[in-house]
Amino acid sequence: MxxxxxxxxxxxxxxxxxxxxxxxxxxxxxxxxxxxxxxxxxxxxxxxxxxxxxxxxxxxxxxxxxxxxxxxxxxxxxxxxxxxxxxxxxxxxxxxxxxxxxxxxxxxxxxxxxxxxxxxxxxxxxxxxxxxxxxxxxxxxxxxxxxxxxxxxxxxxxxxxxxxxxxxxxxxxxxxxxxxxxxxxxxxxxxxxxxxxxxxxxxxxxxxxxxxxxxxxxxxxxxxxxxxxxxxxxxxxxxxxxxxHIDRLADDHARAERLADGISRVSGLSAVARTNMVLVTTPEGRAARYAEAFTGHGVGCFPMGPQTIRLVTHLEITDADIDEAVAGIGKAASLL
Ligand SMILES: Cc1ncc(COP(=O)(O)O)c(C=O)c1O
Missing domain, CATH: 3.40.640.10 (Type I PLP-dependent aspartate aminotransferase-like (Major domain))
Structure with a gap:
């Protein structure tokens, strides 16, 4: 996960x-x-x-x-x-x-x-x-x-x-x-x-x-x-x-950007990075369903509203994790 x-x-x-x-x-x-x-x-x-x-x-x-x-x-x-x-x-x-x-x-x-x-x-x-x-x-x-x-x-x-x-x-x-x-x-x-x-x-x-x-x-x-x-x-x-651990927060921010870029290429989704958070916009009213599917494909996240999912980068997340998360999200979205 x-x-x-x-x-x-x-x-x-x-x-x-x-x-x-x-x-x-x-x-x-x-x-x-x-x-x-x-x-x-x-x-x-x-x-x-x-x-x-x-x-x-x-x-x-x-x-x-x-x-x-x-x-x-x-x-x-x-x-x-x-x-x-x-x-x-x-x-x-x-x-x-x-x-x-x-x-x-x-x-x-x-x-x-x-x-x-x-x-x-x-x-x-x-x-x-x-x-x-x-x-x-x-x-x-x-x-x-x-x-x-x-x-x-x-x-x-x-x-x-x-x-x-x-x-x-x-x-x-x-x-x-x-x-x-x-x-x-x-x-x-x-x-x-x-x-x-x-x-x-x-x-x-x-x-x-x-x-x-x-x-x-x-x-x-x-x-x-x-x-x-x-x-x-x-x-x-x-x-x-x-x-x-203060200066390294820049790495979390860069990884959030990379994650948002990757997710924005997934059909039906858009994403924006704000410092260490990525806010994903799903089709109307489907955030909970998408968040469940992302989690099912190995990407832990929470819905934040009917159309928004929040993802947060942190100390334990690597560049390779970001690439894997984008792949999991792409796979999950393609099945919905
Ligand atoms: C903006 C903000 N303020 C305060 C808190 C509360 O922190 P704690 O979970 O340590 O009580 C949080 C927790 O996530 C938060 O996001």
Whole structure:
């Protein structure tokens, strides 16, 4: 099976396992794990923030960031397909006591006119107070331009709101843009990043921001049950990933392009590559059937909508796998 379901399925490399085995550890709830502390310092520096906090998952990183950014009953503005809205079990309402206000936009960020429309009457006593804008970069593989992000940040700050960035795949955005990760995180009040996606670590994410925000985030992590003890074992995997697996994301992006090219030559299908994701368009309403057939021919994937299938390249995928996947997809499509 060539598993292109997600970049989360990777297993630690032998070198990463060795780094984990060798990790110096302590009780991180007491602040005594040197490896976790080193990871948090390196992540903060990479993202251009004062501090960072290691957490078990991207989901928890996002929820903690929102929790410490809004007061009860405030609005969080986010894309309707954003992970924080669509894939975190309503955590914005359940955990953060916030009111999601969602928009739809193919480019993944809100148009200026919409922001201005929503901000009109911001002081109306009938309205929930707007507290936070949440962006995602990359958004379903798509790089959100830094200038667009900067416009949203300026708008949020001018209107007394904060900006969170779900940067689960911020590393991919930075590599695709050829800029430092800190540039992608610039202008944000909080940013979450993941080590267990394209970077290939087994566990963990971080939330970064100013020192006061991260102090509150540390308390929130304990409230959410995310305090970990000898977490240096897994933090060492994340550190190894930061040191060795960022630049190689360019290979994943190139393989995604090669995969999209190959699939576009298959009759009835078209495909586009966005960083490490390939979105395949099938005939109307047939994505589930096609995804099942691709899987049956050895190419693991998920349907993302009635006409779209998502394929994701990652650390364990080689050029030969891409060629084999294109052949499997071609065979599967010819039988439908
Ligand atoms: C954009 C985005 N944000 C957050 C997450 C959550 O990460 P985790 O699975 O570590 O909770 C994901 C997971 O795939 C994601 O794609």
């Amino acid at each position: 060539i598993d292109l379901r997600s970049d989360t399925i990777t297993r630690p490399t032998p070198e990463m396992r060795q780094a984990m085995a060798d990790a110096e550890v302590g009780d991180d709830v007491f602040g005594e794990d040197p490896t976790v502390r080193r990871l948090e310092e390196e992540v903060a520096a990479l993202l251009g923030k004062e501090a960072a906090l290691y957490v078990p998952s991207g989901h928890m990183a996002n929820q903690i960031a929102v929790y410490v950014s809004v007061d009860s009953g405030e609005e969080v503005w986010a894309h309707e397909l954003g992970h924080v809205v669509a894939n975190e079990q309503g955590g914005l309402s359940v955990l953060c006591r916030a009111l999601p206000r969602t928009y739809s936009a193919p480019e993944g960020y809100p148009p200026q006119e919409l922001l201005e429309h929503w901000a009109a009457g911001i002081d109306d006593v009938h309205r929930a107070r707007p507290g936070l804008v949440s962006l995602e970069n990359t958004f379903i593989g798509r790089v959100v331009p830094i200038a667009a992000q900067r416009r949203v940040a300026d708008f949020a700050h001018t209107n007394g709101m904060r900006l969170h960035l779900d940067g689960a795949r911020l590393w991919n955005a930075a590599v695709a843009l050829g800029v430092a990760p800190a540039q992608v995180a610039s202008g944000t009040d909080t940013v979450s990043v993941c080590f267990s996606k394209g970077l290939g670590a087994p566990v963990g994410s971080a939330v970064a921001g100013d020192a006061g925000t991260i102090r509150r985030a540390r308390r929130a992590r304990k409230l959410f049950g995310g305090g970990m003890r000898q977490a240096g074992i897994i933090a060492a995997g994340a550190l190894h990933a930061l040191h060795h």
